[in-house]
Amino acid sequence: MKTRGLKLAQQRDRTDQRAELLLGALASAVLLLIAFMIVFVFAKAWPSFAHNGLAWFGPGGNVNVQLEEIFASPGDPAAYNYTLHAWPLLYATALITGCAVALATIVSMLSAMFVVEFAPAWIASVLQPVIRLLAAVPSVIYGLIGILVLVPFFGNHVISSDQKESVQFVIQLDGSSILVGILVLTVMITPIMVAITVDALRSVPRNWTEGAAALGVNRFRALRTVGLRAARPAIVAAAILATARALGEAIMLSMVAGSVAFAPNPLDGVTFFFEPAKTFASSIVDGAEGLSVEPFGQTMYAFAAVLLISSAFLSFAGWYARRAMRKYTLAPR
Amino acid sequence: MSTHAQTGRPMGLYARLRGGDSWSIGDRLGVAAAWGAGLLLCLIAAAIVLYMLVRGIQYLRLDEIFSHPVAGTDQSKNGGFLDPLEGTLLLTVIGTAIAAPVGVGIAVWLTEYGRPAALARAVESCIEIVAGTPSIVLAIFGLLVFQQGFFGFLSYEATPGVAFGRSFFTAGMVMSLIALPLIVGASREALHSIPRHVREASYALGKDRISTIRRVLLPASRRGIGTGVALGMGRIVGDTAIVVILLGASLQNDPEGSIPGLSLLQGTGSTLTTYVYNNSPVGEGGSPEKAYAAAFVLLLIVIGLNFAVDLITRGRGPSWTR
Numbered sequence: 147m148k149t150r151g152l153k154l155a156q157q158r159d160r161t162d163q164r165a166e167l168l169l170g171a172l173a174s175a176v177l178l179l180i181a182f183m184i185v186f187v188f189a190k191a192w193p194s195f196a197h198n199g200l201a202w203f204g205p206g207g208n209v210n211v212q213l214e215e216i217f218a219s220p221g222d223p224a225a226y227n228y229t230l231h232a233w234p235l236l237y238a239t240a241l242i243t244g245c246a247v248a249l250a251t252i253v254s255m256l257s258a259m260f261v262v263e264f265a266p267a268w269i270a271s272v273l274q275p276v277i278r279l280l281a282a283v284p285s286v287i288y289g290l291i292g293i294l295v296l297v298p299f300f301g302n303h304v305i306s307s308d309q310k311e312s313v314q315f316v317i318q319l320d321g322s323s324i325l326v327g328i329l330v331l332t333v334m335i336t337p338i339m340v341a342i343t344v345d346a347l348r349s350v351p352r353n354w355t356e357g358a359a360a361l362g363v364n365r366f367r368a369l370r371t372v373g374l375r376a377a378r379p380a381i382v383a384a385a386i387l388a389t390a391r392a393l394g395e396a397i398m399l400s401m402v403a404g405s406v407a408f409a410p411n412p413l414d415g416v417t418f419f420f421e422p423a424k425t426f427a428s429s430i431v432d433g434a435e436g437l438s439v440e441p442f443g444q445t446m447y448a449f450a451a452v453l454l455i456s457s458a459f460l461s462f463a464g465w466y467a468r469r470a471m472r473k474y475t476l477a478p479r
Numbered sequence: 480m481s482t483h484a485q486t487g488r489p490m491g492l493y494a495r496l497r498g499g500d501s502w503s504i505g506d507r508l509g510v511a512a513a514w515g516a517g518l519l520l521c522l523i524a525a526a527i528v529l530y531m532l533v534r535g536i537q538y539l540r541l542d543e544i545f546s547h548p549v550a551g552t553d554q555s556k557n558g559g560f561l562d563p564l565e566g567t568l569l570l571t572v573i574g575t576a577i578a579a580p581v582g583v584g585i586a587v588w589l590t591e592y593g594r595p596a597a598l599a600r601a602v603e604s605c606i607e608i609v610a611g612t613p614s615i616v617l618a619i620f621g622l623l624v625f626q627q628g629f630f631g632f633l634s635y636e637a638t639p640g641v642a643f644g645r646s647f648f649t650a651g652m653v654m655s656l657i658a659l660p661l662i663v664g665a666s667r668e669a670l671h672s673i674p675r676h677v678r679e680a681s682y683a684l685g686k687d688r689i690s691t692i693r694r695v696l697l698p699a700s701r702r703g704i705g706t707g708v709a710l711g712m713g714r715i716v717g718d719t720a721i722v723v724i725l726l727g728a729s730l731q732n733d734p735e736g737s738i739p740g741l742s743l744l745q746g747t748g749s750t751l752t753t754y755v756y757n758n759s760p761v762g763e764g765g766s767p768e769k770a771y772a773a774a775f776v777l778l779l780i781v782i783g784l785n786f787a788v789d790l791i792t793r794g795r796g797p798s799w800t801r
Binding site for chain 2: 165172177269286294340447
């Protein structure tokens with residue numbers, strides 16, 4: 147009897163161990179996947195980087211023309227054309243992402259403060275589904291509204307003909323511009339940031355802000371100096387998450403930002419914001435048809451490699467920010 | 480001149496610089512800006528929904544939902560979007576069918592086993608990296624993988640040894656990747672919220688860990704898992720980049736091969752998102768009315784999924800979550 151019980155127990159242990167192994171293998175598959183992804187994408191992208199060296203990231207020539215030449219390179223692998231100076235794409239990606247995240251950070255902090263402290267209960271309860279909805283609307287719908295409503299509006303009513311003439315020998319201004327791209331992108335990433343910031347502000351211990359109020363500080367100032375400061379790591383984490391999302395936004399930007407590889411010139415003043423641009427992600431979407439053309443496909447994978455490294459770096463930065471700041475403030479889990 | 484309320488003495492320099500207990504202009508502006516930002520979000524959401532509603536009612540005809548798309552730029556003759564609608568449903572089913580079990584499995588392993596700890600941490604950060612990777616990058620990585628001749632059975636071999644790589648199967652697999660982090664996250668949170676004593680009670684009854692997980696923990700975290708799955712489905716429904724790259728975004732669903740059912744899954748097709756994309760002014764279709772109608776249907780699906788999340792989270796949970 148005794149041995150049988152022992153056997154049963156051992157058997158049960160074995161099923162448990164087997165389950166642990168199975169689930170562990172499943173989880174480790176994700177590790178393998180990431181390793182594969184980095185290796186595969188970089189191996190495919192290598193020729194593009196190798197042929198251009200650091201000049202790949204530099205300015206020079208017209209990227210649209212360069213991409214066309216790469217696409218039209220001869221069939222002989224030895225004669226493949228890889229020449230590319232991707233600075234306009236890099237610049238546009240950084241510019242659009244940076245501006246959208248900066249704008250979204252301000253808007254999301256203000257509206258999170260509104261939700262937590264100032265909004266009447268019924269508005270706060272309306273805002274929650276509103277934020278969820280804005281976060282859930284597919285990017286192609288944002289793109290559709292952008293290209294059919296905002297772009298014609300900017301093209302016909304906001305951009306004056308003087309502005310169009312001032313740059314007509316360089317680029318055509320038809321409304322699809324970095325400004326529309328930034329505005330729509332801001333609407334797309336703000337909801338994520340609001341959700342995280344609201345959670346963080348709500349988890350600030352009540353007596354901290356009460357302490358501030360007891361020192362004679364008004365509600366706004368208490369929230370700003372105590373609440374927002376305590377929630378800083380969460381805001382940083384939210385901004386990083388939003389940056390990752392903005393960086394990878396391909397469809398919407400390829401619809402509204404003009405899809406012309408062009409580096410908007412800040413010296414043009416206000417016109418700067420009306421100039422079109424193209425990011426790495428939208429270049430890949432635009433080049434989807436040509437992926438099977440070897441050198442062109444490899445160039446597209448080079449774009450993907452840059453995006454992959456940036457987003458991996460962003461996840462690492464987010465993790466580090468949370469870890470470093472968890473010690474002395476509130477941090478998201 | 481502001482004075483201190485109790486003593487009537489003029490406020491000290493420090494208090495005046497800080498604004499004291501009064502509302503300085505900056506504070507008032509700040510509150511106004513907070514109101515403005517909050518109302519702006521409401522306004523934008525209302526504008527999007529109302530605009531799409533108006534356009535949807537204006538352009539959506541019932542027969543569009545039940546007729547196949549036809550090539551052509553004449554908006555009265557280029558058919559409906561039955562195929563894209565089917566494509567969306569099919570991809571969502573495939574993606575969720577893969578992502579849900581895998582995601583729940585990973586979440587269970589992370590919360591209940593998680594040994595060795597270093598491996599668990601690595602898996603955690605990898606899930607985060609998957610969540611942060613743009614879907615367009617996942618898409619062309621998927622294309623690279625599935626074009627290996629080895630995976631020819633998932634699409635078809637264009638030339639011997641080189642697979643075409645574009646099919647419902649391959650697109651669905653990559654779609655499962657974008658749903659995975661959401662499902663893992665929601666399931667983990669649900670498992671974490673189950674108190675320790677529930678597990679201990681089960682062990683005390685002589686159950687081992689895996690049966691505790693199956694009989695106690697998973698049923699108790701149904702709600703969280705459901706939320707994660709619904710969020711993941713929303714992601715899949717709304718994604719365009721993966722469909723453009725991996726499903727071919729063809730006008731009609733093109734079955735590949737001769738076995739009914741399987742041939743559809745091995746063939747290319749499109750979804751509502753790519754239908755909208757291709758019929759917008761950037762695509763070759765150029766039928767904005769059709770794009771509006773399809774976008775309206777897409778928005779309805781997304782709002783429906785959102786509503787499902789609401790229903791799931793609002794219902795009554797097990798006693799310890801109340």
